[in-house]
Amino acid sequence: MNAAEVMTRPVVTVEPTTTIRAASALLVDHGFSALPVVEPGGRLVGIVSGIDLLVHSIGQGGGALTVGQVMNTAVISAPLTATPTELAGAFLGNKLRCLPIVDARGRVVGVVSRSDLLRVLTPEDDVLAARVDRLLHAYSRTRRWTVEVAGGRVAVNGPFDDVAERRVVAALVRTVPGVVGVALGGVPADATP
Template identity: 30%
Template sequence: MHVTVKDVMTWRVISVGEDTCFKNITELLITHAISAVPVVDGDGHVIGIVSEADLLHKEEFREQFHGENYRPPGQRRGADKARGEVARELMTAPVVTVSMDAPVVAASRLMEHHGVKRLPVVDGRGRLVGVLSRHDVLKVFVRSDRDIEREIRVDVLTRSLWMDTSRVHVAVQDGVVTLSGRMTLRRDTQIALWMTRQVNGVVDVIDELTWDRDNTPTGERC
């Protein structure tokens, strides 16, 4: 049911070695219209990432504090990068990576938590195999309504739920799922709704389900 990183990531990835010079990194970003490149060691392991922001420090600090050794604490790191000439001196490290087998939803949460727009993707040995961007994550929503409906009917209602779902109806319009009909227990309807929301491509779920018997604890009833 869950789309993994390897299903949507960009496999063709541009990377640089730790000794790649400033000018070559800049040319790569411009030529390939990308905003950052992972930095890898001789074995292909990700050791950092150089972004446009890292490179722009050189211009930012070109004249600022000229001839002074003092830097405000918040600007010292940027000033250090401004003097950098090769990737290992320019890169941001350590870098957050994600496994190619991780669920896309987990990768999305990782991006949000760390405030990053892309994640280098690594294999089981920690070697770079691709990049996952926010644009790639959005691919999970580009599914046909028919495909979403089929997954809910077959994988959720038939294979995953150990309950009678024969009276449940599924309708999907622009990724919005409406579950209607009747089930035996109210708790069963809650489980069906929760599992439907986990299906990739589902934008929202409208609950029109009813039940024969309310078996939820008294405190949960409304």
């Protein structure tokens, strides 16, 4: 796996001539933490973060300022061939929130966010366990059950009040996309009386 398989595209970019008001609107609209700044040909020349825009919007009204006046030109990027380990190193070593991905000519072709990288580094069973645990906690308002997942098969262990509650818990767990089987207290849910 490499950056080309992890990155988000198409990438939203701005040019140095973009006003900080327009750049701020893009950040808000898309929920990004930063935007790559590119020349008209798409070559990466900087990055502008929400903090950069906020500081300059408050300090000077931001009306006439452009991205080129507030962007960071010491931008870190990664090639399409970067591995998840290399991407993680870039994030951790530089305290980044997003990382532009560039082709051999330096043109921005995608962006990797921390959540993009976590998504590929976190095993699916762990994600499924977290979803089931969150659902069961919302149902019972307690943490009386433990959840383990292997190959999409969910095991819920802990005390159940009665057979009806076992059935409710089994039904709730089956509503989570990706669940392929349910066991309650070591007994397959289909075998529960």
